[in-house]
Amino acid sequence: MKLGILTGGGDCPGLNPVIRAAVRTSIREGYKIIGIRNGWKGLVEAETFDLDATSVSGIIHRGGTILGTSRTNPYKDPGATEKAKANFKKLELDALITVGGEDTLGVANKFYKDGLPVVGVPKTIDNDLSGTDVTFGFDTAVNIAMEAIDRLHSTAESHRRIMVVEVMGRHAGWIALHSGIAGGADLILIPEVPIKMKEVVEVIQKRIERGKFFSIIVVAEGAKFDGSEVLLEKKLDEFGHVRLGGIGELLAKKIEDTTKLETRTAVLGHIQRGGSATAYDRVLGTRFGEKAVQLVKKGEFGKMVALRGTEIVSIAIEDAVKKLKTVEPDYYDMARTFFG
Secondary structure (H helix, E strand, C coil), rough: EEEEEEEECCCCCCCHHHHHHHHHHHHCCCCEEECCCCCCCHHHHCEEEECCCCCCCCCCCCCCCCCCCCCCCCCHHHHHHHHHHHHHHHHHCCCCCCCCCCHHHHHHHHHCCCCCCCCEEECCCCCCCCCCCCCCCHHHHHHHHHHHHHHHHHHHHHHHCCEEEEEECCEEEEHHHHHHHHCCCCCCEECCCCCHHHHHHHHHHHHHHHCCCCCCEEEEECCCCCCCCEEEECCCCCCCCEECHHHHHHHHHHHHHHHCEEEEECCCCCHHHHCCHHHEEEEEEEHHHHHHHHHHHHHCEEEEEEEEECEEEEEEHHHHHEEECCHHHHHHHHCCCCCC
């Protein structure tokens, strides 16, 4: 049997452990496996290379993906779609392991419906993919953001400043919520709940009344003022997404204009994506990669591996991409207990 594996969308810590596990498991099963470069673009352009034990030796601790990645959507162009299907046959693939988030897996589901034997591995640093309790990369991102919040506490307190920490989270506030709780943030703002400046100011003033002349505010990049996202640019990518950016600076300016308190912004950005994965993400990625090959072995195509409790299970890719997993109101209400 001959397998292909690709990684699509944004990179995140834990991708290389998935690839390593898929390759090592394929070797154990007696399968040949090839890497497809740069996501769906590589399948459209037939850019591949052989994978073996040497290829994946020493990559478990490395960030990023040795396969490369892109945000290519072959279904934007009928010609590209047909090229991808033709190359699947030309490469004599028996199955394709697709590692990605909502967009990449959405394409995988379309190819599956068009007759290609595909299995999925969930990958989104925002942890917003339905069907799995956690996605790899999330734990690493949370820990990076938490460490930044820890470090900002000391400078904020020393200078009596308001510090606004902007973290990732286009549609879901999981990174902001978890890192904010763990880092002892004084306020956490997420895409699911519109920002109310009155509440922001009240939290800051309440702290001043208690003798706390600094505040740490964590805000997800997709948090909204008056129902609108803050955009870095309006240009859309191939999946119809705009580029977010600037919510931290806008919020800081509004805080400073309203309270007359010195306010600074720290935008963590792609720092959250880079570097080595935590032990949790390395193990989770490994378990996902191994399970994906097992799904191929059993012929369970159109399925995605997922974490449920402590077990690795499989669900339909279609079910995983139907809707995003966002922060529940009860969870956010719990976090409010620690605001201020």
